[in-house]
Amino acid sequence: MAACADQVCDWLAGQQQAMIDCLQALVDTDSNSYDRDGVNAAGALIQSWLEADGIECVWHANETYGDALEARIGGGQQAPVLLMGHRDTVFPKGTVEQRPFTREGMKAFGPGVADMKSGLVLNCFVLRALHQLQQQGKMAMLPFPVVALFTGDEEIGSPEGRHTIRRVVEGARAVFNAEPGRISGNVVSARKGGASFEIQVQGKAAHSGVNHADGASAIGALAHIITALHGLTDYEAGVTTNVGLICGGMSSNTVAASATAKLDLRFVTLEQRDQAFARIEAIVAAEHVPGTCASLILKSEFSPFEARMSEQLLALYKQQAAIVGFAVDGEFTGGCSDAGFTSSMGVPTLCGTGPVGAKMHTDAEFCLLDTFVPRAQAVARSVLMLAAD
Structure with missing residues (x-):
């Protein structure tokens, strides 16, 4: 799998501007948790990018909040690996008109730019990288499916999304939740x-x-x-x-x-x-x-995301990040996320695997765009090394 990992990383290395373009489109789509149409519009954007590459997408309908979007590649009978994230933000409808996506060099601003629209884009490109190389015959088929799940109500406690998460994640091999990386550069290995x-x-x-x-x-x-x-x-x-x-x-x-x-x-x-x-x-x-x-x-x-549920994935991710060229460690945070649901189900989970960001839930929220590619590469390599195991 080492050669395949290098090929995936090579493809991702050329996708930085495409990632930024997708991030701008997603940030400029209002998607407050209570704005069901906006949250689903953000999902439709993601669906269009994935289906353009021939990746199968299905919707899981919810009654009140945004529907959950599931995308899947690969096959095999082994337990799947999940790439996870939420499309909703805390910012009210109309925020984009007042404060759309902007850039200052390699720092991007806008509602939800770090929490967690950049992570959604990262997951899309990891999925696309794995899928394209398989379709081109440059990489053997993975022995397990890789599933990306994009929910729509995490910021209000996942009242409906939690049920979809539990159905899709049941029995999974591992979960990478693309909440923003910490400003230290670390991923999140435990949460309250x-x-x-x-x-x-x-x-x-x-x-x-x-x-x-x-x-x-x-x-x-x-x-x-x-x-x-x-x-x-x-x-x-x-x-x-x-x-x-x-x-x-x-x-x-x-x-x-x-x-x-x-x-x-x-x-x-x-x-x-x-x-x-x-x-x-x-x-x-x-x-x-x-x-x-x-x-x-x-x-x-x-549910709490306890550190014992991230130990093995964190070790694997750190190893792959070092190969890509950056040092990283796990970090505890008092904030909650959907990683609590997956880890409490007994599924190894790593959170904060999205691009690095800070000042979430404020007008000053930002994402460091130069962390997009290396962190996508680290996730992709980690998925492939799970296949090697």
């Missing part, structure tokens, strides 16, 4: 898991001056709940809780009859997750102010 909750508190309204004692303040109860929830944070263990949004009441002279809050929980292991869930449920269930009651609604959840 996370969950988002909504807390709803019901109380009893009363005039705060005339009959204050007849009321039961939902805001007062929520204040107690928030204090208790924030008390669960344990920096040494890596567990954090954060109520980042609250609302409630009707006026300053009315005892609040209702209040709501949004809670973010982060954890490192599944054991921590179970412990935190139990403690959160107990805090919310308790009556903190007589006459009030509260309920807890789980809105979204990511």
Whole structure:
């Protein structure tokens, strides 16, 4: 497979401008998570590039958010290798009109340019490189399929995409998730898991001056709940809780009859997750102010991406990156991704294999374009070395 890897790398070496052109087209397509048409338009672009090379594409329909696009090459009876990424961004529809793709030398800017439209382009070109050399007879058929999966709702917790991911990834040999490479140049070898909750508190309204004692303040109860929830944070263990949004009441002279809050929980292991869930449920269930009651609604959840699930792939990727010409290591991050789903299924996973980027989810987000080719080469070589094994 070494000769095949060299041929794939040679082809990719000549694709930098084509990669940049595709990235510009993708960035200039609004695709906020809640903009289903925009997310699917981004998918249609990817489909057009792959089908132009004769790569088979199929859609997995979702009810609410963007559909998932699957592309597949190769055959054989062995377990597949997955290249994965999400098409949705956090930026609202209309952002492209105000702030389209721009460049300053080899640094590119625009909504989602790093998180993670550059990674989607990288996966496309890795798939195209492997497919073209097979079609030209310059490389033997891979003993396993290589599947690229492009989902549409990761930024909001993959409420629908997670089901497609689990179906497609079940029994896979390995997953390379093309989230942006860290600004250090590293890939991501572990991530926290996370969950988002909504807390709803019901109380009893009363005039705060005339009959204050007849009321039961939902805001007062929520204040107690928030204090208790924030008390669960344990920096040494890596567990954090954060109520980042609250609302409630009707006026300053009315005892609040209702209040709501949004809670973010982060954890490192599944054991921590179970412990935190139990403690959160107990805090919310308790009556903190007589006459009030509260309920807890789980809105979204990511499984943790534990380091043990990346060890072998990271070693392989580092070896192939060194051959290409760059040094890399694994890095832990508190952010969640779909890598948590695949690793929790027992599938070896490596994340952050996309081009290097930084300042994600801000107007200053950027991608380093000169990392496109070498990082695509490292992924392609890693896939081929899995075939050699």
